[in-house]
Amino acid sequence: MSEPLQYITLTAPDGEIIGYAWTDGTQLGLVDRAASSSAAYKAGIAWSNRMQDAHRRGLTPAGVLALFSHEPGASPVTEAADMAALEELARIVTPADDQRLLDQLAPAGHPSWRELAEAYDALTDEDRDVTWGGGEKSPSGAIQMPYPVYSEPLRRVVRALNEVGAVTPEHRWMDNPMPEVPADGRLMTAADAVRAATAVVRGERFSEGTIAHAVKDGLLDAVVASLRAWAAAQGSTAGPAPSAPAAPAPAHPTAPSVPSAPTAATTGPARSAPAPVAAAPAAVCRHCGGFPAVNVAFRAHLGLLFFLRFRRMDGPVCRTCGLALHRGFTTYTLCWGWWSPLSLVLFGWLTLVRNLLAVRRVERLPEPGPAVTGGRFDPGVPVHRRPLAYVALIPLCWVLTLIVAAVSGGG
Numbered sequence: 001m002s003e004p005l006q007y008i009t010l011t012a013p014d015g016e017i018i019g020y021a022w023t024d025g026t027q028l029g030l031v032d033r034a035a036s037s038s039a040a041y042k043a044g045i046a047w048s049n050r051m052q053d054a055h056r057r058g059l060t061p062a063g064v065l066a067l068f069s070h071e072p073g074a075s076p077v078t079e080a081a082d083m084a085a086l087e088e089l090a091r092i093v094t095p096a097d098d099q100r101l102l103d104q105l106a107p108a109g110h111p112s113w114r115e116l117a118e119a120y121d122a123l124t125d126e127d128r129d130v131t132w133g134g135g136e137k138s139p140s141g142a143i144q145m146p147y148p149v150y151s152e153p154l155r156r157v158v159r160a161l162n163e164v165g166a167v168t169p170e171h172r173w174m175d176n177p178m179p180e181v182p183a184d185g186r187l188m189t190a191a192d193a194v195r196a197a198t199a200v201v202r203g204e205r206f207s208e209g210t211i212a213h214a215v216k217d218g219l220l221d222a223v224v225a226s227l228r229a230w231a232a233a234q235g236s237t238a239g240p241a242p243s244a245p246a247a248p249a250p251a252h253p254t255a256p257s258v259p260s261a262p263t264a265a266t267t268g269p270a271r272s273a274p275a276p277v278a279a280a281p282a283a284v285c286r287h288c289g290g291f292p293a294v295n296v297a298f299r300a301h302l303g304l305l306f307f308l309r310f311r312r313m314d315g316p317v318c319r320t321c322g323l324a325l326h327r328g329f330t331t332y333t334l335c336w337g338w339w340s341p342l343s344l345v346l347f348g349w350l351t352l353v354r355n356l357l358a359v360r361r362v363e364r365l366p367e368p369g370p371a372v373t374g375g376r377f378d379p380g381v382p383v384h385r386r387p388l389a390y391v392a393l394i395p396l397c398w399v400l401t402l403i404v405a406a407v408s409g410g411g
């Protein structure tokens with residue numbers, strides 16, 4: 001696209017640039033700033049929705065821009081050479097963007113900094129040598145996805161990164177490149193350390209093995225060293241910042257369980273470990289191929305007198321397919337999951353709770369990209385709008401009646 005564009009700059013009340021609404025004469029769009037705050041990002045969506053509404057009601061794209069350019073927070077209509085020029089503008093990271101990330105960090109002297117220092121210093125070579133579990137065949141014939149087995153000390157470091165505030169929704173890691181490990185052991189800026197910590201820790205939920213990868217290539221070391229240096233410079237009482245980040249040394253822990261890895265180093269960026277890593281990027285939906293996806297299982301239960309049936313569908317699923325599975329399976333369980341003694345006291349509840357936990361992870365996903373393999377499920381209406389779900393009221397009322405009778409009967 002090298003057509004000249006018209007655009008208006010959208011600015012939040014605090015002066016932060018939200019993004020740029022543009023038109024090439026036929027289309028209307030918004031380029032948001034990948035480095036913007038979460039509030040600005042949401043404001044951008046609201047602007048975009050309102051502008052699309054106006055367009056649908058018959059205004060031309062240029063008319064929409066002209067109209068909205070008079071609103072508070074919008075600039076006059078301006079011209080850009082082409083789309084690339086606008087995207088260049090949107091990539092600018094301002095000092096205010098960096099500062100916003102630093103504002104998420106615990107103040108220097110907060111106990112969480114000491115915890116981070118202690119947790120990190122306690123890491124051993126064994127903790128750094130992340131192994132992979134899974135891969136076994138279950139009786140039903142399904143092969144369990146391989147998953148990284150993180151040691152407790154390594155989990156403690158990850159928790160500490162959360163506690164110092166280095167993992168934050170203010171960094172939209174999916175829209176931004178991963179900060180690189182600085183060469184020759186230099187420190188990252190603290191803002192970049194926050195970006196990297198967020199991308200690694202959040203990324204683990206979407207693609208298991210992200211933390212293992214960061215441990216291996218020294219990114220985790222660089223993040224912790226940079227954050228500790230920042231805290232120390234703020235006058236922290238936390239453990240002393242390491243004089244030079246120890247990144248290079250532990251970046252290659254001797255890995256006895258990984259045969260022939262060193263010579264394979266030329267094959268790709270640090271992804272030289274054997275089989276398990278190859279299976280790690282399981283981040284596409286198994287039903288529609290959409291990205292991102294999260295590995296969760298949804299369950300359904302049927303209990304009729306002495307007949308019990310358990311259904312289970314394993315992930316990874318995208319947000320749309322996950323919601324569809326949750327609604328279908330949960331409604332089924334609400335209807336059929338109560339009619340045996342064990343179901344009523346245990347399995348019905350267990351199934352519902354596990355589905356709720358799973359759907360909470362699914363709901364944290366953004367909308368998936370295009371369905372690559374077709375077959376995306378239709379989520380349909382929510383559970384509370386499905387009549388079958390209300391069958392659950394019958395056994396629940398009955399149980400309630402029993403309890404009330406027992407209590408009022410003095411027993």
Ligand SMILES: [Zn+2]
Binds near residue numbers: 318
């Ligand atoms: Zn899907």
